[in-house]
Amino acid sequence: MEKQKSQLEVTHAELLQALANNETKVFRKRFLDMHFYDQAHFYLSLEPDQRKQLYRVLNAHEVGDFFDTIEDDLPEMTELLAEMDTQYAANMLNDMFDDNAADILEHLPKEDVDRYLSLMNRSDAIKLRKLLHYDTETAGGIMTTDYVSVLEDLDVGQALAELKRVAADAETIYYVYVVNSDNLLVGVLTLRDLLVHDSHTKLAEIMTPNAITASVHDEQAEVAQKIRDYDFIALPVVDDQQKLVGIITVDDAIEVIDDEAQSDYSGLAGVDVDYVSENPFKAASKRLPWLITLLFLGMLTATLINHYEALLSTASILAVFISLITGTAGNAGTQSLAVAVRRLAVNGDNKPKIWRLVLSEVLTGLVTGVITGLTVMLIVGIWKQNLILGVTIGLAMAAAITVANLAGSLIPMLMEKIGFDPAVASGPFITTLSDLTSVLIYFSIAQFFLNAFLN
C-alpha cells in the first residue's frame, strides 16, 4: 500500500508539471496510462485553471471515461460542467455510460439539462430523456441501456460476432441477453457459455430461460439485494410488458447497498455522516438542527419534572435516579429502533408484518425491563435500605424500558407506513422522546407510592 501510494504521489507531481509546461504528449501518455478512477482522483485535485488546461489536452471522450467513476452527487458537479465548453460537456455526457450521465443530469437545473441534450446526437438524447423519466430510487433510475442483447434465432458464432461489434460501448459484456423479435426477454447467456460451446450451437439450446429480472418500478434497495443474493454481475430490467429495457450492473448495486447503509447509520446517529466537514462551523450547522429541535422536546421533559416539583422537594432522593431511568430506557429504545430499522430494510419478500414486529419488540422490552428492573430494585433497595424506593425505581425502570421498546419499533413502522424512510426516526429522537415517557412513568409511580404511604 505504502509503496503504491507514494508512486501515485510521484505520478501526480509529474502530471502537474507536464500540464504546467504544456508538455501535451508527456501528459497524455502518463495520464491515459492510469486507471479511470485514478484519473478522476487527479482531476478532482486540480484548481480551475489547471482543469481548463486539461480540457485543452484531452478530448471529451477521454474526459467522459473518468467522469464515469465520479460520484454523481458531487456538490461541485454543476460548476465542473459549467467551466467546460457547452458542446464539449454535451459530448462528454454523450460518451459516458448512460446511467451515469443520467445520474449527473438529474442533479442539474432543468435548463442545463435541456441545453446539453439539445447538443447531443438525437437518439442518445432520447435514450437519456427516457432514463431521466424514472424515479431515482427505482430500478429504472439506476439502470443503463448500454447492454448487449441478441435475437433468439442466432447461433454462438453469430452472437460472438455481435458481441465483438458492440464490446467497446457496452457497460458489461459478461452477460448476453436473448430477446425475441418483440424485444421480450426470453433468456440469458454468460460469455462463459458462449466460449465453451461450438460456434454453430443455437442460443436457444444453451441459454438459461426464465432469467431472473427486475421491473423498472422495483425499489433500488430490493434490486441491489437481488444482485447480491444471486452473485450477479448484472441484472436485466424489464418494463410492464416484460420487454427488456436495461440492465443494472454490480457496481451500481454496491453504491446502493452502501448508500442505504450510510443512510440507516446517519438516521440512527441523528447526523448525516455522508458529508463530513473538518470546519467546525460547517459541521455544527449540520448537527444543530437536530440538537435544537430535540432541545425543545427535552424542554417538555423539563416542564414535566417542574410540574412534579412538590413531589421532588418532599422526596429529593427521587432526583438521584432520574438519569438512571431515562438513560437505561433510552439505551433500550435505541436497540429496539436499530433492530426495527434493519428488519424493515431487508428485501421485500421477507419483510416482516408490522404488528408482529412491534409485538415482538414490546415483549422483548418486557423481558429486558423486568430483568433490569429487578436488578436495579435490589441495588437501590440495599444501597438506600429502602424497599419502597427500590420497588418504585424497579417498576419505573421496567415500564420505561417496555415503552421505549414500543416507541423504538412503532415509530419507524409508522414512518414506513406513511411513506417516509423509517431511518428518519433517529436514535437521538427516540432517546429524547423516551426521556419524556420515562420521567412521566417514574414520577407517576413515585407519586402513587407516596400517596399510598402518606394516606
Add this chain to the structure above:
Amino acid sequence: MEKQKSQLEVTHAELLQALANNETKVFRKRFLDMHFYDQAHFYLSLEPDQRKQLYRVLNAHEVGDFFDTIEDDLPEMTELLAEMDTQYAANMLNDMFDDNAADILEHLPKEDVDRYLSLMNRSDAIKLRKLLHYDTETAGGIMTTDYVSVLEDLDVGQALAELKRVAADAETIYYVYVVNSDNLLVGVLTLRDLLVHDSHTKLAEIMTPNAITASVHDEQAEVAQKIRDYDFIALPVVDDQQKLVGIITVDDAIEVIDDEAQSDYSGLAGVDVDYVSENPFKAASKRLPWLITLLFLGMLTATLINHYEALLSTASILAVFISLITGTAGNAGTQSLAVAVRRLAVNGDNKPKIWRLVLSEVLTGLVTGVITGLTVMLIVGIWKQNLILGVTIGLAMAAAITVANLAGSLIPMLMEKIGFDPAVASGPFITTLSDLTSVLIYFSIAQFFLNAFLN
C-alpha cells in the same frame, strides 16, 4: 415481484412432493433448473429427514454448487455437514470454490477440518490449508485461488484456448492475469480485450501492465473499498514477493462492505442487528449484557447525584434540568461518535490523523455547545425569570456538549489505536458515559454559583 414469489412457492411445493414420493427424475429436473441461490433457499427450508433424502438424489458436486451461495457463518453449518456422509461432505467442500470452502472450514472444530481435508484430493487439500492459514479479515482470508492466469509469451488465440479449458472451474473468467515464468504478476487482461483483438496478437502488446493489486495481508475492508472504487469484478492478490496467489471477486467485496456497515451500525446501537430473533427471551439475552453493564455505569451517575443531595435540597429546581442537559449532551456525543467511526472506516489512504479528528470534533462541540447553551440560557432565564439559573444551565450545557464530543471522538480513536474495532465504542456507552460527565459538570457549576451568591 408478487408473481415471481408465488411461482417460487409453487415450485417449492412441487419439489417437496417429488422428494416425498421418491420421484428422483422429476425432482432433479425441477431442482437443477433453479438458480443456485434459490436451490439453497429451498434446501435450508427442509427438515433433517428431507435433507437426507435430498443427499440421496443429488451428488456432492450438485450440492456444492448451491452451498457456494450459503453464508459461511450460518449457525447450523456444522450440523448440516455432520448429517452428510463424511466422504460426501468432503467431496462437496472439494467441489466448492475454494474461498467459500475455506470460509466454512474456518468455522468448524479443528478435528472436523482435518477429517474433511484428509478425505479430499491431495492438491486441493494443500490449497485449502494454505487459505486457512491467512487471517480471516485479510485479503488472504477472503481470496480464491480459482482464477485464470496465463504466461506472458502467449498470444490471444492461445489465451482463449486456455480460458476455454479452465472456464468450468474458475470463479470468474472475466479477467485473465498474465504472469511470467516465476508466477510474478506482469499484467491483466479482460475477456473483452481478448475478444476484440486478433488471435495472433501477443498478450504483452494488449495487456494492462502495473495491474492494481492487493497484498495478502491487506485488511479486507480496504480491499473491498478498492474493488468498489475501481468498479472491478475481481482484484488480484499478491504475496510479499509480488507473486500472484489469488483473486478477490466482487461478490465477496459486497459481503465485506455490508458486514462492515452492519457492524458499525450494531456498534452505534449497542445491539447485534445481524442475528435478530422474534423470540423475546432470545432477543433479550442479546440485549441485556449491554443494558446491565451500562446500568452499573448509570449507577455511578446516580451516586454522583446522590453526593450532591444537599445542593439539590437547597435548590430543587436544579433537578428539573438534569435530563435536559444529559439528554442533549448525549445526542451530541452520539453524532460525534458516528462521524468518528465512519471517518475511521474510510480506506487507508485517506484515513485522518487521530488528533486532528478529535480536535475538529471538540471545536465542533464548542460551536454547537455555545449555540445550544445560549438558546437554553434564554429559554430558562425567561421561563424561570432567573438569570443566574439560566446562565448555570447554559454554561453547563455548553461544557457538557463539548466534553461529550470529546468522548464521542476520542474513545473510538483510542479503540482503533489499541487495535480494537472502533465501532465497539457503542452509542449507548457514549450516552451513558456522557450522563456521568454532564451531571458532574452541571452540579459543579451550580455549586460554584450557589457558593458565590451565598457568600
